[in-house]
Amino acid sequence: MSDLSRRHFLKLGACLAGGACAGTVLPMAEASQEAKEASTLTTTLPYPRLKLVNISELEIRHEMRLTYPDVDSPISLIKFGTRILHGIGPEGDIVAFSRYCTHMGGHLQFKADTGAFHCPLHFAMFDAQKSGLMVIGQATDNLPQVELEMDDRGDIYAFGVKGLIYGRQANVLA
Amino acid sequence: MSMISHGEDRVPIPPADAQHYSTVCSYCIVGCGYKVYKWPLGKEGGPKPHQNALNADFSKQQPQRSGNWISSAMHNVITERNGTRFNIVVLPDRNCAVNKGNHSVRGGTHGDVLYAPDRPTADRLTSPFLYRGGHQLPTTWEEALTFGARIIKACLDTWGPDSIAMKCFDHGGGGGGFENNWAVGKFFFTGIGTQMASIHNRPAYNSEVFAAGDAGLASLPASYMDAQLADTIVLIGANSYETQSIYFLEHMVPNLSGETLAFKNATLPGESHAPAKIIIIDPRRTATVAVAEAVAGKANVLHLQINNGTDIALLNSLSRLIHERGWHDQEFIETRTDNFEEFKAKNLLQDLDHTLRLTGVLGEQLLMAAEWIAKPKSDTHRRRTLILYEKGLIWGLKNYENIASVVDLALLTGNLGKPGTGCSRLGGHQEGYSRPRYPGTRPPINVDDVAIKGEGSKIFWVAGCNPVGGTLNAQPFRLSLERRTSIVNQALNSVSGGSEEDRIQAVLTALEKGVFF
Numbered sequence A: 001m002s003d004l005s006r007r008h009f010l011k012l013g014a015c016l017a018g019g020a021c022a023g024t025v026l027p028m029a030e031a032s033q034e035a036k037e038a039s040t041l042t043t044t045l046p047y048p049r050l051k052l053v054n055i056s057e058l059e060i061r062h063e064m065r066l067t068y069p070d071v072d073s074p075i076s077l078i079k080f081g082t083r084i085l086h087g088i089g090p091e092g093d094i095v096a097f098s099r100y101c102t103h104m105g106g107h108l109q110f111k112a113d114t115g116a117f118h119c120p121l122h123f124a125m126f127d128a129q130k131s132g133l134m135v136i137g138q139a140t141d142n143l144p145q146v147e148l149e150m151d152d153r154g155d156i157y158a159f160g161v162k163g164l165i166y167g168r169q170a171n172v173l174a
Numbered sequence B: 001m002s003m004i005s006h007g008e009d010r011v012p013i014p015p016a017d018a019q020h021y022s023t024v025c026s027y028c029i030v031g032c033g034y035k036v037y038k039w040p041l042g043k044e045g046g047p048k049p050h051q052n053a054l055n056a057d058f059s060k061q062q063p064q065r066s067g068n069w070i071s072s073a074m075h076n077v078i079t080e081r082n083g084t085r086f087n088i089v090v091l092p093d094r095n096c097a098v099n100k101g102n103h104s105v106r107g108g109t110h111g112d113v114l115y116a117p118d119r120p121t122a123d124r125l126t127s128p129f130l131y132r133g134g135h136q137l138p139t140t141w142e143e144a145l146t147f148g149a150r151i152i153k154a155c156l157d158t159w160g161p162d163s164i165a166m167k168c169f170d171h172g173g174g175g176g177g178f179e180n181n182w183a184v185g186k187f188f189f190t191g192i193g194t195q196m197a198s199i200h201n202r203p204a205y206n207s208e209v210f211a212a213g214d215a216g217l218a219s220l221p222a223s224y225m226d227a228q229l230a231d232t233i234v235l236i237g238a239n240s241y242e243t244q245s246i247y248f249l250e251h252m253v254p255n256l257s258g259e260t261l262a263f264k265n266a267t268l269p270g271e272s273h274a275p276a277k278i279i280i281i282d283p284r285r286t287a288t289v290a291v292a293e294a295v296a297g298k299a300n301v302l303h304l305q306i307n308n309g310t311d312i313a314l315l316n317s318l319s320r321l322i323h324e325r326g327w328h329d330q331e332f333i334e335t336r337t338d339n340f341e342e343f344k345a346k347n348l349l350q351d352l353d354h355t356l357r358l359t360g361v362l363g364e365q366l367l368m369a370a371e372w373i374a375k376p377k378s379d380t381h382r383r384r385t386l387i388l389y390e391k392g393l394i395w396g397l398k399n400y401e402n403i404a405s406v407v408d409l410a411l412l413t414g415n416l417g418k419p420g421t422g423c424s425r426l427g428g429h430q431e432g433y434s435r436p437r438y439p440g441t442r443p444p445i446n447v448d449d450v451a452i453k454g455e456g457s458k459i460f461w462v463a464g465c466n467p468v469g470g471t472l473n474a475q476p477f478r479l480s481l482e483r484r485t486s487i488v489n490q491a492l493n494s495v496s497g498g499s500e501e502d503r504i505q506a507v508l509t510a511l512e513k514g515v516f517f
Ligand code: SF4
Pocket: B025, B026, B027, B028, B029, B030, B031, B032, B099, B102, B103, B104, B105, B106, B107, B108, B244, B245, B246, B247
């Protein structure tokens, strides 16, 4: 098996573990390699670069409700206080996700105690500390994660979304 | 296939003139409907309704449950034999009465799991393997087939048809179904004529719930509508949020939440209706329990967290309690059943205190379960209870007695053949079942037991299943298989440099002592 197909094989294995598709399946080294690959994904969509908030306005584990890439796409931005997968900022703890469930578009609720997004429609659950990984539920994709960067002044910008937002053919509407 | 993270930020949409087909999910027996769209690679539908086959306006955000969102997992690109490439989208059918556009984590990935040479599904076993010098090495189909066929023929001639045992999948659905099942039956039953047959997840060639069949019940006597109409739903050894997900989400959950009340009143007038209550019998606190509590409120969910293997005591105690309180269905018993006296003398004598000790369930929980199952709603109306069970009840050394006691409970309370009632499995996979008749006796031979005892068959043909994972007495079975196959491997190793003839002779000599895979 080539390196590439071996990696694919591991991916396949991870998913076939079924409901247990929770991040523990891949050893850490594999997981970070996967992550690097996914983030180099090239997009042809004209994402706007939008300032969302300044880091000084964020409270730990408190969800900030915003929209991106347009007003019809609700997102939540959270600063966790401890380093998490794909977090940005000085502590690597800031992430933002689409608030539409990737199952059938339920309006997700973030719960600080679980650190996850919960869907009231069919009870899917997505872990915000693991790059939006579905913990349980009937969705077939992780929660789309907003790509963020921070400048010297602490202003946090969104410049893309990884993963398809529910209810769209393309993340940036035609 | 995804690691459930595709990363893509757009999907192609089918153009208005895309080919489209209706189909059914290839995974479980719930049978959710799907629409398949197929169109040439390089072409795409536009975002305006008239520009795409879904008639949807993708220049706008779609509302929740729109039923026309294509997730990345629903799309793939396939290559036909002549090299032409096509986009494929497999979308849950919003007009299907079963799923209404909903899908489970399995059904939502029909696109992902299609074979594509440039995706992980390309990792396939494409050539047969033969033991050589202690390793399984790839070989040609021709060599493998000749080798296998000659050994089978030699066994058949020397020891007769029962020297060839088999355990084969009988999955229908995706990629086979009728054709697979028919070919397997034709080969083993018509061609070889062996009785040593068993199905992928059981030790013999029988129904998984033959006690229900013996009691005269059809395999699936309830419809999804019954789940919408029931006063009480009982789930035993089943985690239906995660398996049979759409049956649970689209047909049970709306009854638990009260969403089907108007339908209940209209369909069954003249009796009182309320949102359904649910009893979940499972040693584990499952996702199904959590979801049921969230939907129905804790007061309407009774989770009997019994100790492993205590189903029979629990179910017979419920029967006893119900009978003692006079909540049984006398008319049904008289007109529809026989052997009631025998049932009374056996099941209804179950000691209740003993049951509480065995199961770990509290007395008030037991009584509450009896009430929810059978306490009449009024002088004129019985409760409508739908009893559904799965592997937790089916799989165990007491399979027959487990199923018999749940069927007896349903018969005692008249919960069969009326709207909102029923007693059956939730159901497994799609079957597409069609085979020539099994040539053996009834009840059929327990093939795994024969293997454990070291008797009988010389060849054990295993296809599409893990024989040790699906048997009742796993460890002795595993050890027996290991011991007997290693004899053959040793024989093959001893002639690893030899001709095909040498190898066949070596195997046949070894078969005098062991079993061959
Ligand atoms: S519940 Fe899931 S696996 Fe079963 S038929 Fe429906 S979509 Fe397929």
